[in-house]
Amino acid sequence: MFGEIRIFDRGKGCETELDGARLVLSQEREGAGITVDEQGTVGLRLPLTSQEKDFGFATLIEEDVHQQIMAGLRYTAWLLDRIDPTQRLSHVAIAARIAASEYAGWRTRQQQEAYPRRANMGRGGNADVDTVRVSKPRAALRLEAGPLSEDLLVLLRRQWKG
Secondary structure (H helix, E strand, O other): OOOOOOOOOOOOOEEEEEEEOEEEEEHHHHHOOEEEOOOOEEEEEOOOOEEEOOOOOOOEEEHHHHHHHHHHHHHHHHHHHHOOOOOOOEEEEEEEEOOOOOOOOOEEEEOOOOOHHOOOOOOHHHHHHOOEEEEEEOOHHHHHHHHHHHHHHHHHHHHOOO
């Protein structure tokens, strides 16, 4: 839904509302969400799929987190090109945070496949973790999406594994 980079699940409905000067598009409780305001502020909520283990502990898979970061950066670049084609917004401030179970582990897909029954608990209490922030020229969303997404991933991994 919406462009070549889709962040919404086509199988779920989409609700729209105006919240003051913000347009809000959202899917079910754990689905994707977008907010856009008249100043060009774009907010994305992207779901992370976790793999449940035999012991009931959720695990965030690093490659899935990276994929969602890339999708978010690419979608934001596409959206800004649509709402600001003259590129008056020349810089972007990116903020990223993982809002997940306080005790979810963080593993690579290879680690998960090698030891699927091993429970790896997170450090817990991530509500007080600062949001990762990066400021870049707008062109970086398109031209440096790969390195930028990896930088964000490293910062988020560091915070999560703490």
